[in-house]
Amino acid sequence: MLPYFVAILIIAAIYVLLALGLNLQFGLTGLINFGHVGFFCIGAYTAALLGQAGVPWPLTFLVGAALAAIAAWPLGLVSLKLKDDYFAIVSLGFSEIVRIIVTSEQWLTKGVQGLTGIPKLMGFLGTGLSQALAVLGILVAVNVLAGLAKLRIVRSPFGRMLEAIRDNEEGVKALGKDPAGFKIQVLMLGAALAGIAGGFYAHYIGYIVPEQFIPLVTFYVWMAIIIGGVGSISGAVAGTLILMVFLEGSRFLRDIVPFVSEVDMASIRLGAIGLALVLFILYRPQGLMGDYSTR
Structure with missing residues (x-):
């Protein structure tokens, strides 16, 4: 039971x-990014490919973060010409383009077969609980470190802007300020964090396929920050x-209601998350860790 619990905490x-x-992009700047999983995918595949080539894992993370940030730059340029709702659609399209590319470029990514044999993070400890x-x-x-960096940004002139x-x-x-550069910078910063997350995911799971990077991942992250509190570090954790x-937790419901199939349980799980999201928006729109003096 303990190894399972640790695995859940890692994810x-x-x-x-x-x-x-995502909190940097939306919570601070108001950028509605529905393509966050695209940067996650870039970081994961970069780390996986470099890891297979024998590159040390800290460097694979840095390169993955850098490539994710670079990929965010043209998307940031697009955001300057679009209103928030249109940018949301374009960013969603961006994540699907990334997924299509990693599916199509079989010579590099092995397509739908996926990449296997990705070196495990801290693999010298074996594959047990200690690792x-x-x-x-x-x-x-x-x-x-990421939370402290975000806190520093929030309290800086850059964060106030x-x-x-x-x-x-x-x-x-x-007031004579140009928001364009600030938007691009924050989009790149958020993308870099997603790239690092992708590196951890690839090295921990050890096997990645394009279907692991569908838009549902982005919407899970959106649910987390809405439930926890938009713009809040503690909200990101709690959500x-x-x-x-x-x-x-819903996986254990089958012990109570064994007549529900796995397929049906997956639908119940998503329905429960959706209901929780609706209730939070209606009765606690500032999120669990938001300001309790406001509604």
Whole structure:
């Protein structure tokens, strides 16, 4: 039971990294990014390919983060010419383009067969509980660093400018400031975090296929930050943990209701998450960790 619990915490920690990246983009700047999984995919495949080539894992993470950030740059340029709702659609299309590319370029990514034999993170410890705990420790450390970096950004002039863009972009322009560069920078920062998360995912799972990077992953992250509290570091953590409880905890319901099939249970699971999301939006729109003095 303990190895299973540790495995769930590792996946949750990876999702927290994704949530922190999306919180930078939407929570601070108001960018509605429905293509976050595309950067996750870029980071995962970059880390996997470099890992198979014998590159040390810290470097695979850095290169994956850099490529994800570079991929976000043209998407950021597109965002300058589109309103929020149109940018959301374009970003969703971007993530699907990334998935189609990794599916089609079989010479590099093995297509739908996927990449196998990806070196395990902390593999010298074997494949038991000690290795999983080491991976979890590294992930917690990276999340803490990412959280501290986000906190520093929020309290800096750069962060205050991002919040001003989110609240009143036209007002920022009237003051002679250009929001364009700030939007591109924050999109690249969030993408880099997603790329690092992808590197952890690839090295932990050891096997990746394009179907692991569908838009549903992005919407899971959106659910986490909405439930936990948009723009909040603690909200990203709390929302992700609640999401994991719904996703994984529902698996044990079959012990109580054995007459429900696995297929039906998957539908019930998604329905429960959707219901929780609706209830939070109706009765707690600022999220679980949001300001309790406001509604």
